[in-house]
Amino acid sequence: MTRTFNAPRAYVQGRDVLASIGTHIGEPGEQAVVIGDATVLEIVADPITDGLEANEITVDQIEFAGTCTSSEVERLAAAAAGADIVVGVGGGRSLDAAKAVRTRLDSQLVTVPTIASTDAPTSSLSVLYTEDDEFDEFEFHEVNPDLVLVDTGVIASGPTRHFRSGMADAIATWFEADTAYRAGATNVFGGQSTRTAHAIAETCYTTVREHGRSAVAAVERDAVTESVEAVVEANTLMSGIGFESGGLAAAHSVHDGLTSVEATHDATHGEKVNIGTLTQLVLEGRETDAIHDLIEFSLAVGLPVSLADIGLTEPSKSELQTIAEATCEPFETIHNEPFEVTPQAVRDALVTADRLAREYTDGTD
Numbered sequence: 001m002t003r004t005f006n007a008p009r010a011y012v013q014g015r016d017v018l019a020s021i022g023t024h025i026g027e028p029g030e031q032a033v034v035i036g037d038a039t040v041l042e043i044v045a046d047p048i049t050d051g052l053e054a055n056e057i058t059v060d061q062i063e064f065a066g067t068c069t070s071s072e073v074e075r076l077a078a079a080a081a082g083a084d085i086v087v088g089v090g091g092g093r094s095l096d097a098a099k100a101v102r103t104r105l106d107s108q109l110v111t112v113p114t115i116a117s118t119d120a121p122t123s124s125l126s127v128l129y130t131e132d133d134e135f136d137e138f139e140f141h142e143v144n145p146d147l148v149l150v151d152t153g154v155i156a157s158g159p160t161r162h163f164r165s166g167m168a169d170a171i172a173t174w175f176e177a178d179t180a181y182r183a184g185a186t187n188v189f190g191g192q193s194t195r196t197a198h199a200i201a202e203t204c205y206t207t208v209r210e211h212g213r214s215a216v217a218a219v220e221r222d223a224v225t226e227s228v229e230a231v232v233e234a235n236t237l238m239s240g241i242g243f244e245s246g247g248l249a250a251a252h253s254v255h256d257g258l259t260s261v262e263a264t265h266d267a268t269h270g271e272k273v274n275i276g277t278l279t280q281l282v283l284e285g286r287e288t289d290a291i292h293d294l295i296e297f298s299l300a301v302g303l304p305v306s307l308a309d310i311g312l313t314e315p316s317k318s319e320l321q322t323i324a325e326a327t328c329e330p331f332e333t334i335h336n337e338p339f340e341v342t343p344q345a346v347r348d349a350l351v352t353a354d355r356l357a358r359e360y361t362d363g364t365d
């Protein structure tokens with residue numbers, strides 16, 4: 001089978017890098033549009049505008065309504081007509097909208113994440129939602145962003161909860177990419193993983209483990225340290241490439257299953273993914289010490305480990321059944337696991353991971 005690896009053309013990270021945006025644009029452009037919600041535009045639009053104008057590029061701002069629906073994408077694309085540079089700013093949703101706008105305009109794309117919580121900044125796909133804010137579909141784009149510009153000062157002054165969530169997503173990247181690699185499963189591009197993507201996913205994990213506690217302590221104080229730089233790179237660049245070129249497995253499918261139950265809706269993507277990773281470890285028959293190790297680290301950095309931690313205090317039989325069945329939908333990446341996965345096996349792994357976490361936190365281990 002063919003091996004495939006894709007990544008953004010350029011990645012620039014550091015404190016106050018927004019002002020130098022014009023010098024990192026690959027091809028010259030004349031007209032840029034900055035797309036983000038009102039709050040984010042207020043924080044980052046000025047330095048970005050100054051940075052582009054200093055390079056003779058004119059700049060318009062377009063306010064993103066908040067949900068990446070197909071009608072919102074069409075509205076933004078119409079408003080951005082004529083631009084040869086699209087700059088998406090904010091969290092996953094506005095970056096996904098900017099990617100879809102870029103495809104329609106056939107322009108350059110710069111993503112400027114203002115939180116380090118998802119893999120959206122580097123990846124080539126957009127998640128579209130319905131008007132009711134339910135998952136609608138994935139839109140796959142032919143290319144990754146041209147430039148990913150990450151201002152660590154902006155990220156560190158954002159909510160610590162998002163920062164932690166990105167760490168959980170980054171940890172999952174390793175366990176899923178490793179499983180997909182060993183199983184010879186296909187990645188997002190329909191090819192097999194590469195040694196390169198596998199190595200990036202592994203470094204993603206070790207970076208979060210080595211720098212996570214110190215980085216969270218810094219972000220709690222809006223501080224930028226070398227450990228913050230390390231974890232931002234892991235959460236954004238390594239996790240983004242690691243999942244997209246490396247491949248996914250059980251953890252993200254369990255996340256999808258968990259979203260089918262109302263009680264988990266207040267938990268973030270990364271928080272639900274963390275429960276998914278612990279479930280994957282049980283499903284794969286990992287030794288107890290390895291599971292305890294991840295529980296201990298999660299608790300140390302403030303990530304959820306039990307179902308109660310993500311809103312499912314006393315899950316009913318039917319809730320567990322709903323989660324397990326949604327996790328095993330035919331299109332889910334859990335089928336990249338190198339053995340047959342059934343809803344029964346998922347349910348059993350989920351409740352066992354939950355029990356192990358409770359024992360650990362209760363000190364009854």
Ligand SMILES: [Zn+2]
Nearest residue numbers: 119169269273
């Ligand atoms: Zn994720």
